[in-house]
Amino acid sequence: MLANQAINQYRQNHIQFASPVELVAMLYDKAIMQLTVARERMVESDLEAKCIAMVKVIDILTELQVVLDKERGGDIAVKLDALYTYMLEQLTLANYHNDPERIDAVMGPLQELRDAWRVLAQPAAAMPAAVGAGR
Numbered sequence: 001m002l003a004n005q006a007i008n009q010y011r012q013n014h015i016q017f018a019s020p021v022e023l024v025a026m027l028y029d030k031a032i033m034q035l036t037v038a039r040e041r042m043v044e045s046d047l048e049a050k051c052i053a054m055v056k057v058i059d060i061l062t063e064l065q066v067v068l069d070k071e072r073g074g075d076i077a078v079k080l081d082a083l084y085t086y087m088l089e090q091l092t093l094a095n096y097h098n099d100p101e102r103i104d105a106v107m108g109p110l111q112e113l114r115d116a117w118r119v120l121a122q123p124a125a126a127m128p129a130a131v132g133a134g135r
Contacts, residue, residue: 022121024064028114031060035110039103042094054095061087083109 018026038053065084070077087106094102 019121021117025114025117025121027060027064028110028117031057032107032110032114034060035103035107038095039100039107042098042100042103047098050098051095054091058088058091061091083113 034053034056038050038057041047041050041053061084065081065088068077068081068084070081073080087109090102090106093099094106
């Protein structure tokens with residue numbers, strides 16, 4: 001029991017002191033985790049658990065879409081908005097038709113976005129190494 005309390009406290013501290021970029025990366029992590037659960041439950045025909053996980057993913061993507069600043073974010077924000085709309089449509093269809101392939105169609109872009117935000121979340125000293133590694 002004490003171990004669970006310590007883990008929960010660590011998570012709370014991590015969230016409380018995270019930068020906005022780290023928080024976005026954490027949201028992507030959570031969405032990916034819940035999407036994995038949804039896909040597993042879908043394959044196992046556990047419809048209730050699938051729906052619970054899907055709702056969590058949809059809530060996260062909806063929140064990420066709502067907070068987009070299209071005025072300051074320019075073309076990137078507009079493209080993210082379109083991508084989130086596509087993902088939400090695919091997840092709605094996946095949920096309705098119990099179609100794991102539509103979940104897979106969302107998982108790839110979600111992981112790419114998460115990875116990009118993780119690079120942005122790295123301390124400034126690590127950035128040149130991370131950017132140079134991609135060449």
